[in-house]
Amino acid sequence: MTQRTITMLVVSILLGMLIVSQVKTFELINSTLARENTDNIFQQLKILKGKNDALRQEVSKLESNLSQLFNKESALAIVKSEIxxxxxxxxxxxxxxxGVVITFDGNIGSELMTDMLNELFNAGAQSVTINGLRHTTTTAGFDLLPNRQIFYAGQILTPPITFAGIGDSKKIMEILDSQGGIISRIKDSNKDMAIQVEARSVIQMGSTTQNSAFVD
Amino acid sequence: MQKFKLVNLGVGVLCGLLISFNWGVELPHNSLGNEAEAMETLLSDYISEQVYLQTRIEILRDEIEDAENEIEIQGDEVSLSTLEELRKDIGLGKVSGAGIEVVVDNGRNVGRSGEGMAVNLVQASDLRDVVNALYSGGAEAISINGRRLITSSTINSVGSNILVNGVGISAPYNVEAIGNIDTMLSRIEDRTLLASFYTKVLNANIRLMVEIHDRISINEYNGELKSDLINIIN
Known part of the structure; x- marks a missing residue:
């Protein structure tokens, strides 16, 4: 083997390593950033300001409740309303x-399901169902079956995957559909998937033991 | 001979280009430069206010519970034991029991601002994945750095901060969960369920440590509960 051949071999190996390293780095950065809303810090700050307003409202509500608990009759009403x-x-x-209904015409995977749920609550949804199943403390958690199907609340979720959230539909739509928002990020990583986002005047959700439906 | 030199030259140039490209690449990070610094100040103000408001909520909820117990309300439609049970289910009560602690930390040699690289930082999505895995393993109560999670809790990145229930927390992130240890461990060790997370762990971009505890205490949720837009079907 001549010196020239050895040089070529070393250079080729180096080249191969560089290409692989570069591809790996970009894949990692893309997968990391695809799941974070880094584009719109103003939108995030707006959400945070809304959360502070909600906390102030909660303080006012609790103060009002407390002031009514010293009379038995009004206390009864407060407890009933709390229940x-x-x-x-x-x-x-x-x-x-x-509220808002979002339909994915395919499986988006457990990671994006988790992100979608997080964004719905972040946008102000007060109650959420996934394929008609109510999201509560007893149903939380998307599991992945060996064939990559999503297992949730004791059921296998089959496409279309539908998230429904009760809340201020205008505000939720604005946040979900914003530039760099969750919908555009899911579209970017699932280019062939049909995604429908619509505001509904009435969304009906069953209890944890009932099925849910959407009514306009 | 001439052809060989040309091939060598081509390969050399390509190598040079790739090396320069790799060095020249400014990896994106969460900071948006000067604008973000101004936002950080605003964010810090919001967070300070939140800490105060959440402490106030915690005190008020305790006072309400005490006042309700003193009145001894009992009727057909309302019962304090029902209320107590619901509060516990939602996450408004302190709980303790056996569980696991999952510590997730940034990779070594990384700063959160300036030239800090996004790939070596724990992202909000990493924590969401860990929490999801714990819930799917049957976790009954979860907290991150002492912040109790409830069904509607959110974990987000805002600027260079990670916010849990809207409150900023910093690394290392201690995720504590009470529940069935075996099933929670099996989900946390599941490299298919936590594919992106384990890619970062195995590349040493972030660090992971899991510990089993005989007893973990998790505080009550001290954020807002919003249900004004939800109506009960009669």
Whole structure:
């Protein structure tokens, strides 16, 4: 083997290593950034400001509740309203309200399912269903089956995958559909998938033991 | 001979280009430069206010519970034990039990700002994946750096910060979960369920440590509960 051949071999190996390293780096950066909304810090700050407003409202509500607990009659009403609120949030009763429905005509995987759910609550959804199954403390967690199907709330989720969220539909739509928002990021990583986002005047959700439906 | 020299030259130039390209690449990170620095100040103000408001909420909820217990309300439609049970289910009560602690930390030699590289930072999505894996393993209560999660909790990146329930936390991230240790461990060790996460762990971009504990205590949720747009179907 001549010196020239050895040089060529070393250079070729180096070249191969550089190409692989570069591809790996870009893949990692893309996969990392595809899941974070780095484009719109203003939108995120707006959401954060909204959260502070919500916390202030919660303080006012609790202060008002506390002031009414020193009279037995009003205390009864407060406790009843607290029970109703917690039952709504815990999925123990059927509920309805305006909101948003997002439909993915395919499987987006457990990671993007987790991101989608996070963004729905981040945008102000107060109650969420996935393929009609109410999201509560007892149903949380997307599991992955060996054939890459998503297992959620004791059921296999088959496409289309539908997220429904009750909340201020205008605000939720604005945040989900913004530039660099979750919908555009999911579209970027699933170019052939049809994704539909629509506001609904009424979304109906069953309790954790009932099925849910969407009614306009 | 001439052809060989040309091939050598071509390969050399290509090598040079790739090396320069690799060195020249400014890896994207969460900071958006000067604008982001101004935003960081604003963010810091929001976060300080949140800490105060959440502490106030915690105190008020305790006072309400005490006042309700003193009145001894009992009726057909309302019962304090039902309320207590619901509060516990939602995450409004402190809980303890056996569980696991998952510590996720940034990779070595990395800064959160300036030239810090996104690939070596723990991202909000990494924590969301860990939390999802724990829930799918049957976790009954989860906290991150002491912040209790509930069903509607969010984990987000804002600027160079990670916010849990809207409050900024910093690395290392201690995710504590109470529940069935074996099933939670099996999900945390599942490299298919946590594919992106383990790619980063195996590349040493981020660090992972898992510990089993006989007893973990998790505080109550101290954020807002919003249900004003949800109506009960009669």
């Amino acid at each position: 109703n609120e917690l039952m709504k949030l815990e999925g123990q009763v059927g509920v309805f309200g305006e």
